[in-house]
Amino acid sequence: MVDLSEIGKRARSSARILSITPTEQRNNVLRDIGQLLLEKQTNILAANEKDVENARQQGLSDAMIDRLLITPSRLEGIVADIQRVIDLPDPLKEILDEQVLPNGLQVRKLRVPIGVLGVIYESRPNVTIDVSCLALKSGNAVILRGGSETIESNRALVEIIQMALQKQGLPSQVVQLIESPERRYVLDLLKMPSYVDLIIPRGGAKLHQFCRENSQIPVIVGGIGICHLFVDESADVEKSVEVIFNAKVQRPTVCNALDTLLVHRGIARTILPKVFEQLSNAGVTFRLDQSVLKLLNLQPSRVYQVAGEGDFDTEWLSLVLGVKIVDNIDEAIEHIEQHSTAHSDGILSTSPENIEMFIQRVDSAAVYVNASTRFTDGGQLGLGAEVAVSTQKIHARGPMGLKELTSYKWVIVGDGHVRR
């Protein structure tokens, strides 16, 4: 039996305390978490072993089991990530705006934590540490709701986080885990707007949809990328093939990997044979629009399949690539408008006019010019870390790092000022 509103109350009151904690104290907690993770390694690995055992008994796939596995080297990786977060500047030190109005009122906008985050995630237990550390660094309390398949690992990890908090004189309830695997607690969490300020779902499209449809709390929608590259007639062929290869092949299972390639008719005969050769050598299979089959006179095969209905609305997350010929940039942009999830879309071109038009008209979180879509990532784009990739236009868009976990307050200082 989990008393969720009790968890909420404790989160709210400990968030207040954390929000006025000095930078050094917050960093010390992170440092202690890193140390304890190494010291208590045996406990963590034992807890994780139970999860792995359960997963095997329940017949989970090897890929799934690999996702939830903690190894000594993965643990070292997690500790290294914590050090990177410690090294980032404190987002709470920033004054966003400061001015004196003509009437003498001093107006400042101070960056403050959001308050209490509710994070709902699946599988990978490193998220437990990642998210908690980003929340702590940015002064936010967090209520975690991990997957049932990692419950033992998450318990062990949260215990360590809470030990570190207590060691630094902070309430352990800054980070809390909903320990029950019952799904109804997810729904209950979404209905506590007085205790939780923001819901961050990390998982598949279904989880995002469930949160959006049921939450009374603002939700960060994102993490689903149907990503496009458009090869303009003027594209540099060699560089473009390399970018396409990277966007599709370097890590096909993630949201910023390429899903659909749109090719201008005028360059298709030149570039597509090279794309097909290089990518199929790496194991890629293709879903080809009729336009491609016709122009290149291709016969459908295991590698060259005919695109079916819905194929251009699919996030592949695997070595599959949709390909379509377009007659001009307008058709490419219209295809993207219709099929993109507004995550990461790009143009490969040497025409300044077309590049500018693409940048202006394509309304995605990340718009690329002659670069791989794989760069949509907090680490890659200079944020140091990321808690999620937002594809909505409210609050934050694209990779969300520490600053994106903050809000601001207006501080208005007068000397007996009244409004006339």
Added chain:
Amino acid sequence: MVDLSEIGKRARSSARILSITPTEQRNNVLRDIGQLLLEKQTNILAANEKDVENARQQGLSDAMIDRLLITPSRLEGIVADIQRVIDLPDPLKEILDEQVLPNGLQVRKLRVPIGVLGVIYESRPNVTIDVSCLALKSGNAVILRGGSETIESNRALVEIIQMALQKQGLPSQVVQLIESPERRYVLDLLKMPSYVDLIIPRGGAKLHQFCRENSQIPVIVGGIGICHLFVDESADVEKSVEVIFNAKVQRPTVCNALDTLLVHRGIARTILPKVFEQLSNAGVTFRLDQSVLKLLNLQPSRVYQVAGEGDFDTEWLSLVLGVKIVDNIDEAIEHIEQHSTAHSDGILSTSPENIEMFIQRVDSAAVYVNASTRFTDGGQLGLGAEVAVSTQKIHARGPMGLKELTSYKWVIVGDGHVRR
């Protein structure tokens, strides 16, 4: 019969067009709206007269009827407001961030419109023009859902806005009105996340709650202010009385007016008699905590009523003021934490330590020091205009002007860059 998804589709496609419209063209639309409002004054006043007539027949109060009334001088005021919006800088011209990463990638964050706004409001028909002009200036399409009591006026006003859009070669569907008074369309609007990006409710607490509980689209929660002033022991008595008077009396019907006065025990006997005298002369009645009655040895009367349960959780919106004695600043801050809606709360003090503590610990959209809470307003705080006052911590907090109606996109320019 209203086809809401058709309205949604049209809004989405015209938002795309508006988002790439030059500044001048958007300003020209606003200018034309202003001109047409004056030219077509007779039509507008006639339509408004019908609404007033209906309101009378339905027995609406004089105050309600006054809220929906349009007069020639009010129309002039609206036109003057439009000119102020025209004069504001274009928020879409701003580059939020620009850097070249060590690998040579150029990364920019460009400000872009949010897309399609859904605005749900009551009574005052000037909101129709206000909101449409702010949306247009910031490049957003808008779907309006006004109150049934102003349907005729809103039709006439939206017709003018659409004429101005067409005159400038823009789709008239940039601004659309849901003309049916049926409530189910509000619910339907909240369930169209693919067509609407943000819901802005402008009305009472019930409307906000309804939106939050039913929306699948992000909602700006706000506009409800249970506002506090805390008179610290060190306060300057004369200035403080003036600030309290202004915060309560200058315009008691709005969200940033004072609701509760917290007074340090050490200064209560000095300041409260002056507060009571000046405010009761202006028609204010008081809801006094037992602590006040005891300390000042007051007898309950029509002016000095005993505070009942819930009185300190009430947004008065009238000439009523709750008063309570506190023993120290901690008790004041705790009272605010418990009862405030995090809109506007302030301290009256000359102690730098207490001022700093109050600023740090009180987590409201606007935190005041020695100034009236009445300044929480886009115009007063230098935003030029406002579409709403947000009391949530996501996206925007406090007064929302043009910039707060925008998002951003990442533009990443490479030269064949791939991720390693």
